[in-house]
Amino acid sequence: MSWRNYSINVAIDAILGIVGFLVILTGLLIFYIQSYQERKVNELQREFLTSVTHELKTPLATLELTASLLRQPDLSRADQEILWASHSRDLTRLRHDVESLLEASRFTSVREPPDSVKIELGPWLNQEAERWKLLLKDPPRVFKVSTNALANIEVDTDPKLLRMILDNLVENARKFTKDLGVITINTAYESIQQNVVKWTIEIRDDGIGFQSSDSKRIFRKFYRLKNNEHRKIQGTGLGLYLVRVACRRLALKISAHSQGSGRGSSFAVVGYGRKGPF
Secondary structure, three states: OOHHHHHHHHHHHHHHHHHHHHHHHHHHHHHHHHHHHHHHHHHHHHHHHHHHHHHHHHHHHHHHHHHHHHOOOOOOHHHHHHHHHHHHHHHHHHHHHHHHHHHHHHHHHOOOOOOOEEEEHHHHHHHHHHHHHHHOOOOOOEEEEOOHHHOOEEEEEOHHHHHHHHHHHHHHHHHOOOOOOEEEEEEEEEEEEOOEEEEEEEEEEOOOOOOHHHOOHHHOOOOOOOOHHHHOOOOOOOHHHHHHHHHHHOOOEEEEEOOOOOOOEEEEEEEEEEEOOO
């Protein structure tokens, strides 16, 4: 064998060795990534099941307690009204959690188009705000609503999906705002051309807030912030995920902003409509 052929064979062996090493390294890397992803999924599932169990058990325990108290024969009329109000609020929250679970399952398995109708956004939002006032009475929150900007704006939308978006945002603000904290709904619009407008509904609170780096992550499925303040607050990790998915279905934009821990947060829903009068 000539020196030239020997050198070529050595070079080929070296190349094959490097290729083989890279193939093994790639296989190990893929295995590690898959294992890591599987562990993360398992961890998220465990956290989700723990949170859901707590979220469902808490209102059920309260409902059981109020039901037993309401059976007492010597209960005054005033006490009965207080207990029935508490009973109604816990049923509403329990229904909200169950509906969130059902909607999350439906969104991931069915791609049905939204059932769109024409609605006047301002009057519709005023009606929904009356429900939110009841929700935010216990624990008490200061609730402020300004819908005048949307008084003569008409949109083609699915009211059920839009209601679910705003319900989840208001519930999120309630959870992360302390007693007597302030939750504000602001509205605005911007003329685009002729009678076409871009409208905004903003839900703002003065609660515990979050880091700006989490402003997109919080819309992920099962995602929960890791700091101590957020860990104290139970939740399914589905509310903001459902907001994001429903906004996509309705061709709306959703964004979240906060200046950091303890400085509150704001969520803005943006869409397009027509300016009246109609």
